[in-house]
Amino acid sequence: MNSTALFTFSTYIYILSAAFYTIFLAFRNKVVGTIATAITAAGLGAMTIALGWRWYESYQLGHGHAPLSNLYESLVFFAWCTVLLYLIFEYKYKNKTMGAFVTPFAFLAMAYASLKVDPSIEPLIPALQSNWLHAHVITCFIGYASFAVSCGIAIMYLIKAAKEAGNAPAGGILSVFPSLEVLDEMIYKPITIGFPFLTIGIIAGAVWANEAWGSYWSWDPKETWSLITWFVYAVFLHARVTKGWHGTKTAWLSIIGFAATVFTYFGVNFLLSGLHSYGSQ
Amino acid sequence: MTQEKPAKPSKSVGTLVWDFFCSVKLAIFTLILLAITSIAGTVIPQQLSREEYLEKMSESAYNFYSALGLTDVYHVWWFQLLLLILSINLIVCSINRFPYTWRMIVRPTNDLDEDSMFNYQLREKFHSHEAPDVLKARYEELVTKQLGKPDVAVKEDGGFSFFVERGKYARLGVYVVHLSVIIILVGALIGFVWGVRGGVNIPEGKWADTIYLFGTNGTPHSLGFGVRCDDFDVSFYDTGAPKEFKSDLVILENGAEVLKKTIRVNHPLTYKGYTFYQSSYGPTEPVFTLGVRDRASGEVQSIRVGLEGTPVPLPNGDSFQVVNYTPNLQEWGPAIQVSLIKAGQPPSTFVVVQRYPQLDETRNGAQVFTLTDMQQGYYTGLQVTKDPGVWVVYLGCIVIVLGFYQCFFMSHRRMWVTVYAGGGKTTILTAGSTNKNRDIYAREFRQLVTLMKGGEHPSSDKGKG
Numbered sequence: 001m002n003s004t005a006l007f008t009f010s011t012y013i014y015i016l017s018a019a020f021y022t023i024f025l026a027f028r029n030k031v032v033g034t035i036a037t038a039i040t041a042a043g044l045g046a047m048t049i050a051l052g053w054r055w056y057e058s059y060q061l062g063h064g065h066a067p068l069s070n071l072y073e074s075l076v077f078f079a080w081c082t083v084l085l086y087l088i089f090e091y092k093y094k095n096k097t098m099g100a101f102v103t104p105f106a107f108l109a110m111a112y113a114s115l116k117v118d119p120s121i122e123p124l125i126p127a128l129q130s131n132w133l134h135a136h137v138i139t140c141f142i143g144y145a146s147f148a149v150s151c152g153i154a155i156m157y158l159i160k161a162a163k164e165a166g167n168a169p170a171g172g173i174l175s176v177f178p179s180l181e182v183l184d185e186m187i188y189k190p191i192t193i194g195f196p197f198l199t200i201g202i203i204a205g206a207v208w209a210n211e212a213w214g215s216y217w218s219w220d221p222k223e224t225w226s227l228i229t230w231f232v233y234a235v236f237l238h239a240r241v242t243k244g245w246h247g248t249k250t251a252w253l254s255i256i257g258f259a260a261t262v263f264t265y266f267g268v269n270f271l272l273s274g275l276h277s278y279g280s281q
Numbered sequence: 282m283t284q285e286k287p288a289k290p291s292k293s294v295g296t297l298v299w300d301f302f303c304s305v306k307l308a309i310f311t312l313i314l315l316a317i318t319s320i321a322g323t324v325i326p327q328q329l330s331r332e333e334y335l336e337k338m339s340e341s342a343y344n345f346y347s348a349l350g351l352t353d354v355y356h357v358w359w360f361q362l363l364l365l366i367l368s369i370n371l372i373v374c375s376i377n378r379f380p381y382t383w384r385m386i387v388r389p390t391n392d393l394d395e396d397s398m399f400n401y402q403l404r405e406k407f408h409s410h411e412a413p414d415v416l417k418a419r420y421e422e423l424v425t426k427q428l429g430k431p432d433v434a435v436k437e438d439g440g441f442s443f444f445v446e447r448g449k450y451a452r453l454g455v456y457v458v459h460l461s462v463i464i465i466l467v468g469a470l471i472g473f474v475w476g477v478r479g480g481v482n483i484p485e486g487k488w489a490d491t492i493y494l495f496g497t498n499g500t501p502h503s504l505g506f507g508v509r510c511d512d513f514d515v516s517f518y519d520t521g522a523p524k525e526f527k528s529d530l531v532i533l534e535n536g537a538e539v540l541k542k543t544i545r546v547n548h549p550l551t552y553k554g555y556t557f558y559q560s561s562y563g564p565t566e567p568v569f570t571l572g573v574r575d576r577a578s579g580e581v582q583s584i585r586v587g588l589e590g591t592p593v594p595l596p597n598g599d600s601f602q603v604v605n606y607t608p609n610l611q612e613w614g615p616a617i618q619v620s621l622i623k624a625g626q627p628p629s630t631f632v633v634v635q636r637y638p639q640l641d642e643t644r645n646g647a648q649v650f651t652l653t654d655m656q657q658g659y660y661t662g663l664q665v666t667k668d669p670g671v672w673v674v675y676l677g678c679i680v681i682v683l684g685f686y687q688c689f690f691m692s693h694r695r696m697w698v699t700v701y702a703g704g705g706k707t708t709i710l711t712a713g714s715t716n717k718n719r720d721i722y723a724r725e726f727r728q729l730v731t732l733m734k735g736g737e738h739p740s741s742d743k744g745k746g
Binding site for chain 2: 200203
């Protein structure tokens with residue numbers, strides 16, 4: 001057994017947690033909810049061990065670098081951040097209904113990593129041999145994970161708002177969702193974490209690019225798309241805080257923002273060419 | 282937070298322009314336009330030559346894109362105009378809103394009373410049997426723990442009042458962020474106007490004092506000093522992926538060595554504002570290692586030298602150059618042709634073969650040359666930039682992070698308390714407000730008020746929470 005097997009194992013754990021969170025939604029059974037949280041926490045624990053293990057394995061191979069350097073490692077790290085952030089949110093808001101909407105993002109990232117991406121540990125090419133690598137990847141992915149959590153809650157909001165349009169509060173599954181007012185706040189909160197972290201991530205990338213390539217900004221597609229994502233969330237914050245936009249409009253902005261995030265992360269690697277091609281291998 | 286719009290009966294042009302630039306709608310619209318046009322720049326290939334475009338698209342499509350500036354989106358005038366509008370918008374919005382924010386930062390002068398407490402979201406009025414001076418010490422202690430030391434004003438009748446706040450500068454966060462964006466854009470502008478970006482290839486053992494500017498068909502740019510590459514090395518992992526590129530560089534001022542540094546990717550060399558980056562490499566003529574033995578003293582000197590270049594001086598005042606080489610001289614293996622220069626005489630040339638070190642003995646010169654090694658030579662490809670705006674941009678980056686901390690992780694929490702005696706009891710008025718995380722502060726406020734009452738359960742007579 002190696003760390004990759006443990007990562008694959010946690011993929012199965014996350015499909016279980018998504019399933020249990022969905023069952024929890026359907027039956028509103030407290031025990032099921034507790035099991036869902038326990039499974040998710042176990043998945044996070046397994047991944048944390050696997051991350052440390054992979055780091056150790058890289059030293060055994062003689063490369064010795066943090067597991068933050070290629071597409072496989074970034075997917076795993078994205079799933080790890082998302083689940084960690086989700087669990088913090090679940091604890092803070094004492095509501096498990098978000099689980100059914102957020103854990104699937106972690107599952108999808110892990111399933112894609114396990115099935116489609118080469119998991120081998122590669123040595124770092126010269127451009128990646130920099131301490132800025134860690135600062136850049138960690139801060140960007142805390143941002144991405146925050147946006148994933150916000151997007152999951154935005155989807156909840158839109159479902160609930162559609163059912164409640166003009167009528168009394170929705171019954172059935174939707175009655176266990178937090179109120180629209182609380183959901184609206186919960187869409188906003190992760191963005192107030194994600195936006196500063198995305199900003200620090202872009203800055204770390206810029207300083208790094210300046211040391212490696214002699215230019216802090218080259219309008220490379222990856223850079224440009226991260227800026228586009230930044231613009232979307234800047235619009236979100238100005239619209240909500242200054243113009244008083246709430247509810248459906250800001251929920252859509254959060255979804256558009258996450259779509260831009262996903263495109264920055266994957267789309268650029270597969271569809272556009274540029275300097276930032278490490279992530280596609 | 283809503284914008285305050287003073288009534289203006291007749292609007293002058295200046296006012297209209299001001300109003301246009303102080304709208305947040307304009308900011309949102311400009312950000313969306315910047316996002317969309319930036320997308321265009323990632324989909325349409327940028328800054329290629331006409332021929333390269335015509336391989337990818339029809340002539341009419343190229344003419345269309347080119348006329349709109351879509352082949353160089355990020356440098357076209359209308360993109361720069363959008364950035365300018367955004368900057369003016371940021372500045373005008375900030376100036377416009379600042380007085381409102383400033384009012385929230387300066388210490389309120391009026392004490393809380395029965396009327397003014399209704400201006401605040403959090404408020405509570407309650408009574409106590411204890412005298413004001415007893416309450417004063419207790420309240421001071423309680424409030425100091427949560428919000429900081431209050432400045433208590435004691436009244437003639439024994440009553441007192443205070444105002445206490447924490448994190449008032451959180452309100453400035455948004456201005457700090459806007460300022461930082463302006464600083465970054467100014468830094469970018471400085472780089473755009475005064476920056477230099479170019480490259481130069483230097484073979485091992487050679488030097489250069491001129492670089493060739495990018496995007497200008499190679500306009501030469503004089504550095505005002507020289508840079509020599511003594512050695513270039515590339516190493517690979519077992520997988521074949523590159524592990525390290527490095528160049529030993531020497532900075533020369535009027536021929537004298539002033540600075541030596543080995544540069545690698547991510548570890549450039551900076552001298553007089555110019556930064557030298559390891560960016561590429563390629564093969565050149567070999568580098569030769571020669572053994573030169575002085576026949577009289579028997580002393581052997583090992584010399585590394587490239588093809589031609591500056592003649593290498595010898596102890597007796599002569600000098601030499603390697604003028605030709607071959608990897609295989611008539612099945613004898615690697616060999617070089619050396620040109621020996623004696624003052625006042627035409628240079629004499631002779632052959633040195635690596636495999637036959639005794640061969641040069643027969644020439645009967647003052648020195649005996651042997652070829653100990655012939656290695657593949659490389660040139661190092663350096664990117665050279667000078668960007669005086671970079672530190673301004675970095676300053677802006679530091680400021681933006683501080684601003685975000687103020688904006689998102691700090692809140693301005695305020696509390697007013699007035700205590701007066703009358704009618705056989707003591708009346709306590711409290712009010713609180715915050716600019717964000719209302720729920721959290723509401724909980725803290727209630728807890729504090731509960732403690733002030735000296736009990737565990739909040740009584741009635743609450744304000745709306």
